[in-house]
Structure formats: structure tokens, C-alpha cells
Amino acid sequence: MKTLKLILVALAVSFATNVNAQTADELAEMAAEKKAQLSVTADEILNNYFENTGGIDNWNKIEGLKMYAKVNNGGMEIPIEITQLKNGKQMTVINFQGKEIKQGVFNGEVLWSTNFMTQKAEKSDAEATANFKLEANDFPDAFLNYKEKGYTVELLGKEDIEGTETYKIKLVKEPVTVDGIEEENVSFYFFDSENFVPLAVHSEIRQGQAKGMISEVTFSDYQEVGDIYMPFSMTQGIKGQGGQPITMDKIELNPVVDDKAFEFPEEEASKDDGDGNKN
């Protein structure tokens, strides 16, 4: 159960693309040399990505996404639904034995999840919520209009991912706060050098027992959702150690979602207060 929760939290995190970067001018000369060999720029790669997958205009038109996915965990198939909206609202709903368990629900202000033991809503800690809020502007893609968000990107070079040549791009987003200390928010995206879609993301895990390890998310099975190509298959895990696959059955564009679904259920929480909290 614990594992499952970790997977889902990680999943939620992975969807919200993250990180930040700082250019190091002291290495400018070497870097420039390296880039000269690349003949493309980070912006060209990103433009190609958006163009090849539907065009910037269509990307900008996306108001929301609802993904119907399955996670297969050691023979246990877990259906999940992930909803993300342009205003930053999002949630992951897992269906277990007919019960809906919500994880990573964000209404723009409050981040909350269902406790697996009590099946009641509990708020995430303030730091996690604040960090989550920073990612509200990353829908549908952190790279979309990244300059307006104050993000920076840097093309670091070419690197092979799953036997395939990619461009490695460093993305730096708003700094996050971890255990009271502000940290840079950096992630590394790997864009296929042939068709410019991202194949993988690497970023340092900032929380929990795996803190300090590098997470790897991979993407494949790009298919059309409306006018946009999106990955229908992902894996998520620790870099170099294989990942947990997540398969999308369907992705719905601009779903109709009741705003209430994102709200923290205050009343329910107070009604049964204290129940199931004995340990």
C-alpha cells in the first residue's frame, strides 16, 4: 500500500514537469564549442517539438486533460484517472474495489489526498503545497511559453536514451523549498533528435527515503489526442534501474469537470473526526 502511494505521488510529480537551471558563464567557452557542433538551439528543438506534436496554437488551446491510465504493480492492475486543468487544478483518482481514492488533488490553493487507512481527506504539508502551487503554470507542458514563466532552458548536448540519440535540455523553473531550505528546481529533458519529442526526463528526488537519487521518466507510444500528439505509455523509476510502466487507455481533451471535485472536503473531515486514528 505504501509502495502504491509512493508510485502515485511520484506519478503526480512526474506529470508536472519541473526544474530549473543556472547558466555557468565560466564554462561558456567550452559550452559554446560543444553547442557549435550541435547546429541547433534549445529553442529550435522546443519549437520543433511543439510543431511536430500539433503546433503551438493547438497546444495553447488546451484547457484541460483527463487521462485514463493503468498501473500494473506486480500483477495488481490499478486503474487511475488523472485530471489536469489549465488553472493548475489537478487530481489523480484511483479506483480500488469500487472505492475512489484521490491523490495529489490541488484546487489552486490546497493540496490534499485521501488517507488510505481512514479514507478521509488530509492536507499535504505547507511546503509541499507551496511547491505544488509553483507548478500550476506548467500545464499542459512546462516548456510552453517558458520564457513568460521566467524559466530558462539550456541545450547541454547529445546523449543516448534507450539506444536513441537525443538532445539533452536543462530546464530551470522557480526554486522550491525542501525541508526549510530553498533549492533550485532543475530537470533534464531528452528530446529525440529525429522527431523532437521528449523520450525521458531526469530530475533529483527531493523528498523521502529516495532523496538524492535521480528519477527517470520515459515516454513512448505517442498518439493523437485531438490535434496533439501525446505519450500513451510512460515508465517511472530510479534512473538506471528500470521503471514502473503506466499505460494510458484514453486521453480526453478539455474534459468537463466539476470544480467541487478539487475542493478539500472540509465537512466530511470534521464529521468523523478522530475515527480510525488510533495507533
Added chain:
Amino acid sequence: MKKSIFAIFFSILLTPIFTDAQTSANPIKASDLFGDLRARHIGPAVMSGRINDMETHPTNARIIYAGTAGGGVWKSNDAGTTFNPIFDKYCQSIGVVTLDPNDPDNVIYVGTGETWTRNSVSIGDGLYKSTDGGATWNKLGFENSERIANIIVNPNNSNEVYMGVLGALWSDSNERGVYKSTDAGATWEKILYIDETTGAADLAMDPNNPSVLYASMWEFRRTGWSFNSGGDKSALYKSTDSGKTWNKIHNGFPAGKLGRLAIAVAPSDSNVLYTVIEAEEDTKKGLYRSNDAGNSWEQLNNDFGITVRPFYFSRIVVDPRNPDVVVKGGLSGSISRDGGKTFKNLGNMHADIHDVVFDIKDSDRMYVGTDGGVYRSWNGGTTLEIVENLPLSQFYHISVDNEEPYNVYGGLQDNGSWYGPSSAGGGVKASDWVPVGFGDGFRVLRHPTKNIIYSEMQGAENVWRYDADNKLVKTIQPLPQKGYPKLRFNWNAPMATSMHKPDRFYMGSQFVHRSEDMGDTWQIISPDLTTNDPAKQQQEDSGGLSMDNSGAENHTTIFTITESPLDENIIWVGTDDGNVQVSTNGGKSWTNTTPNITGLPANIWVYHIEASVHGKGTAYAVFDGHTKGDMKPYAYKTTDYGKTWKNIISDDVEIFARSIQEDFENEDLLFLGTEFGLYITLDGGASWSKFENNMPAVAVHHVEMHPRTNDIVMGTHGRGVIIIDDVSPLREITAEALSKKVHFFSSKTAVMKDQSGGFGNGFGAETQFVGRNAPSSAQIKYLLPKRHTFGKMTMEIQDMDGNKIVSISPGKSKGINIVNWNYTIKQPKVAKGKTFSFGGFTSPRVQAGTYKAVLTKGKDTFEHTFEVVNDKKTGLSDTAISMKHETTMKMYNMTQDLAYMVYELDAIYESVKDSNKKLASSLNDLKETLVVTTGDNYVGAAEPQLREKMADLYSKIAGSYDKPSAAELESLAVIEDRFNAAKEQFAKLKKKAKVDDLELKTFDDFVNE
């Protein structure tokens, strides 16, 4: 734009990956084909490994770095509780880790090449820098520096960086001395250089005045047979103008030659300096202090702890808050609290202390780098605790046995001999490793048929024969024999067993010793097979200013012995001075075949000979010239008993090699252990590819292949034992396989194992290294010529009639993909209740038989059949296994039937709850007996109802290795009765409800939704 994407898509499909010209004679580069073939690490971390340098973050006390001798750079985010590696792609031998104090979160410099120059020391390959906290690294040159001792960034100016390069240990080199950069490392100027034999051993900056620098220069040299520390050129220098000019500061120093000197400035008082001096006269060695910034020096102490082995222990660290608290590295480590006059040992920990750092805020907290990992102290060094998740063990050799799971045996630098399982319950933990020898460990071999283990310590001072069943130990090393000269054993003396005579045991000195009774009696079966060069036998003179005759420099010895797996009379022997000797008559006569090798430098170390299974006359020899300063790889193959040798190294291999392993089936598939990682060839050595999937660029000292599992098992010198499970797919990678859309690799019969590994032992594992286990699932392996990125790709497991068993997610990598299936079908659909029915999360296993993996990629479908068998270790009859399966599936189906019934009931309830309150109430009453409708999933759980009882019994039966017991069957009967009664009652209520027009999902739709 839709068009454009399709254009890309189709062009991908149509691009031929390999042209027709591609034939098997041409090289097949494998580097982008390894795919899901990944290394797993099993440690051990119980004794960790050698640490070269520790580094703190100037403002964040949680962050600690360890630069290790052979295991890379590790970073802790939790004040040393746990560490993670951040430098795996690069050279793993680290001299120094330095943060820019002006931007310590981002800017890290790593100087490679360890600087405590013992015989088994690894080498570096230059200077690296990260500007993003270690996520990405750039190399800043100094490829031939071999070892970098210090890097210091001006605390007021990030662009000003100083570097002390110790330089080459084994040869002359001018890439050494003190360097300065004024552009943050992009370009460098050499600002202090003595000569090709003298390097910068230590460098210090006055933290209160960064233009004041101190540098210790050291004249030193090691050969395979000797070591020299000291000379006229060793000296301590000072600069007060940021390195423009340097002056010796020897006022108060002993006369004569000097050896390795350390230098430290007290951070809290720039006038207080400490140095440790290696001098000609023993009475003049030891700790000297200056109270006037180096103008004059006074000797304070020359205790053993201060003067011991200067080449290995030379670090002085001053408490950042108190100039009179001084720590000196050493055999035990020493601490003074009176300004260096007197010292006491640091607390108990692994011997050989190389570096110490004080916490930035609290001097009670210290981090100590030893030959056995990192230790933490909370009380100023009095007691210490080991960091338990640093698997830095430094193996010299490893071997495997044929147990299931097999064990790995090996000896470690300064850390004895061990064996441990390749997989264990809950992962391979510290407690799974068993010590089988003291001192430095080297070769450890399991008797081919008995539970007897041979191990040894340095110079064969002891060779142990350990009866592991009865815990009986006997020393069996060959002893001096009448009529023979003194025996010369290598520090790392060779031993070998025979596949033909299980009790046979070989050892090598300058002679080959053979025993037919497990070491009780010995016979010398060769003449001196070495060059017997007396110039290389003067070990009592080794050490320079400090005699150092540990046995580590013993030379002109036999280093490797191997008996042909095809013929017991064929014995291959390699010596540390360049001879490859072969006997084809069981040792009666020997031929030195080295003169038949062209292109090989004279007298370089024969590190490993592999006698082939593919032909009696076939063998591989790997030569290592690094102790002569030659860093090139040398490996040769013969098929005619050494009459001719063929070079099998290509330009792809970047650094010297020590070990080779052939595949037992495909003669062209070879594995090469090098100083910077593992290389694989698919074409007999025409081309090599570095294997980097979870495989650090660590020195691979020994490679074995397990004959049953086809695992590659590596003994690394810095990252413990690393395994690549089942490399058999590599045998099938050919141009033809790559020309197919999908090539399925042949699969081993999958055994549905029932050993859960007992109860594991997770206690303490939070902060311990735990090695990954081998997979126990069925594995479907296939080759894709190109990564699958666009369109749908799915996989189903089907029975032979094409019925779907389960969907699994296929891999999409170019190259080898491995999909794991744990023999289960989907968990049952469980009735909806207030809480979870935990038993319902159990997925039942399939029956033994033949199954198909059906891969659908776009419009194409590919199939692969494979066998699944039961685990014979359960001792169950086929009837019992069938009965277990049938009972499990009966309960699985019952669980789903109940789920559907509750679904129907809920729907009917909804439709009648307003119109027929009485019926609704009856429905509700029934439901309350079917599923729990109150409580939570923890201690607030409600009394279990039919669903819970059913699912729990189902889970109990499905989860057992055994057939259902009488008690379980009885319980099943009770549940079945109750379910039948409920069904009847529900049928009646359903009839009353008259809801024929109610739209319900079919059972199939319901369970598959």
C-alpha cells in the same frame, strides 16, 4: 502539421537500420543495443571501502561529500546518514572534491586519481566540474594528471582556483605541480613545478588572506617491485602573491632529504600552521608547528601515529574553531587538544584513516574517511559509527559456486575475504555476507564439489581451507621445501582448482605448486617460471625515507594459474613480469609463449589468463602495464597453445584491462574488465562497447560468467560485486536479428518459484545498502532495431488457444527489451464496500504450461511461446498442484460473482429506495451481511462480512505454496453455503423489485471495466 508528423513517422519505419553490406564479418557495435540489460549491485557495504577525501558544504551542515578511492563521488543530504553516488559515468578513483564556497550548491570540482599511493591504487583521468550540483559534469582536461591532490577556490573570487596535481605514480610526467586558473577552471597556468618526479602532495590557502598559499612538493615513485618516498626535491613552499613567487619555508626543518609533507593552516588563526615531515632521521620525523605563518617551525611530536606510512597517511586537519585541536590521519587516526604536543588515538573504527572533516557548526561532529568507509562521530572523535550505505568494497578477484541462488566469493583490499548470496530474502544485505579470511583478501575459491572454501591473505602468509559445514579452519599454504630457494609469493598470490579433479588445488610462487588432497601435501610441478630478475627482488630496500616492506612489492612471481576446462593436463600460468607459460602435459614441461606475442611491451604484468571452453589450445591473456606507466589495454587470443597470439583489443577500449571472460556458447562474445568499467564485444574483439547501464566506470578487476544462469559477475575495486543477469540475449545479436522488426530471444523455461525468501530481514535497512535481487519472474526478451516512440505497442500473455491471460507493458528501447511477467492474472474484481478487502488484492498464478507473448506494434503482431513450470522444491504432486489451482480459481470466481451481486444489489436499491422503502430496507440488510459498510482500513475496521471472509480465504489459499488444507476446505464450504443462501435471498428480493428494465452492465463488462 499532422502530415509532418506522419512524414517523420513513416520515414522512421522505412529507414533501413543496417544496409545490405552488413555481414557478420563486420563489427556490430553493441553500445546502443544493451537496452534493458542492466547491472545490479549487491555490495557488500558491510565493510565499505577506502575513502580518499571528505568535503563539507560551507553553509549547509546537511550536505557532506565523500571522494572515494575507487567508488566515485558520493553525496549526503542528511548529515552523513545516507549517501548517493553522483559521478558514476566517470573515473571512480577520486583525489579531491571541492565546492566553490561562493556557490556551493552548484559548483563542484572533482579531481580524479586517489592520492594515498599504495600498490593497488587506482588512477585518475583529469579534472571535472559541475555547475549544477553534480547533475552534469564537464571535463576540464588534465587527462594525464593521474592524481589530483587539492583544489582550492578563492572564497572571495570564484574565478580564482588553485590545484595541486600529485601526478603520475608509476612514471615521469610533467603534468604535475601547482596550477592556477583565473577563469573558473577553463584555462590553467602552471605556477609551481619542480620536475618530472616531484608532484604537489598538499596545498593550503590562508582562508583569511587568499593570496597566501602553501604547497608541499613530494618526490616519489612506485614500480611493480619497489617504492620510493623522498628526495632532495621534496619541500614546503609559501607564496604571498597568489602564486606568482614561491619560497621554501624550512626554518626549523630537519636537514637532508624530505619525503611526503602535509600542510594545514588553522582557519581561526592564520599564523598557526602544522606540517608533518617525513625525514631521513627517525627522530626528526613527525609534527611541526609554526606560530608565525611559516617563518619558523618547531617539532612537537613524533609518535608512531604521526609518523606512520607518510605515503598513505599524511592529512592534517585543524578544528575550524580552535587552532589547538589537530587531527592527523594514520593507522588509527590521532587527535591533539594541546596544539599538537600530545595525541591520543581517535575512537574505534576501521583502521587506516585518510581524511577527517569537522562539521561546519559543531566540532563534536566529525566525519572520518577510512579504508573501511565513512564514520561519523558525535563526541569529538571518541566513539564512531559507520555509514552503512556505501558499497565501496574493493575486490581483487571473485568466483562463484553452483548453489541456488549462487554465492559470490572474493577478497578485498584490507578487508578480508567474504562470500555472499547473489540474491537473498528482501535483497542482499550486510548480514548476508560471511567472512572467510583475515587481512587483505584476494582469491577465494569454493571447492568444486564440497562445502570447502579456500581463501588467503597477503603474500600467502596464510592460505585457509575452511570447512564451512563444520566451521573447521586449517592453514595450507605451501611451505619452503628442501632443495628449493625461498618461495616468492605475490602480495595477491594465485590459486586455482580443477574441474577434472575436485580435490586438486594449485598455488603459485615462482613455482607452480599442486596438491591432490586439498592442500595437505604439495608438489612443485614447474621450474621458476618468472624472469627471476634479481633487480626486482630488493623489497627490503623499498619505501624510501620510511621503510615500507609490507610484501606488497614482491615481484617476479606467478600471478595467475588456470587449468583448461577441457583437459586437465593443459595448465596456463602468467607471471607479474611478463611470462605466459603453458604446459600440455600436466606440468612436466613448460613453454614460455610470450615471445610469440607481437606488439606487447616487455615484462608487463600478466594479469589474467582465461582457458577457453571452445578449444583445448584456445586461451586469452590480459596484460597490464600500468605499473610501468603504460595505461594501454593489452589482450590476446591464441587457438594453438600460444604458438601464435592475436590482438583482440580495438581502439574503443580507453584504458588498461585486467580481466577477460568468454561466453560459454558464442566464441565471439567477450567481456573485458578495465580500469574504467566493463567492455563487451560481439565480434571477437573487432569492436568493443562500454556497458553503462547502471554500471559505473569502476575498475573491474575480475569478471566471471555463471555457467547456469549466464550472469556476468564482476569483482570491482570500489563498488563491490556487480552482476548483469542472464546475458544470453547478447549471443543472438546479429545483423540478421537486427534486420527484423522484432526478434524474440530464446527464453529459458520459467520456474514459478515458491520460496519467498523466508521472512527477509528488513530491520535496520532504512540506512543500509540493500543489493537488488535477480528477477524471479518469467522474462520475455526481444530485440527492437529502433526505439518504439510513435503509435501503440502492447503485449498480452495468452494461452495457446489465444485466450488473453493478462496485459503487460512491453519495453520500447532500441536493442534488448526485457518484460517481466510474474505468472499472475489480474486480481479479482471485488465487491464494493465501505473499506478495502485486502485479500482481494491477491492475483492468482496461472498453471504450468506453454504460453504465448503476443506483441502488437502498430498493425503488426509478433508471437513468442515459452514454458512455465512448477517449482519442484515444493514437493507437491501434480494432482495437489491442480487441486490448489482449481480451489484458488473457484474462490476467485466466487469473489467476482459476489462483486457482481453487490453491484446489482446497489443498482436495484437505488431504483427502489424511494418507491419501495421496505424492499430497500431488506436489500440493505442483505448487503450488510455481504460487505462491510462501516469502519476504516486500520484499527477502526468493522466486523468482517462475507466479502472479507471469502477474499481472505482466497488470498490464504492462493498465497500458499501448499495445496489447500482440510481446515481451509471446511472454511470454504461454510463460505460457499453462506454465499448460496445469500444468492437465494437476493434472487427473491430481485424478483420482488421487478426491475427487468433496469439497465445493468453484463457480468463480463463489469469485471473487465
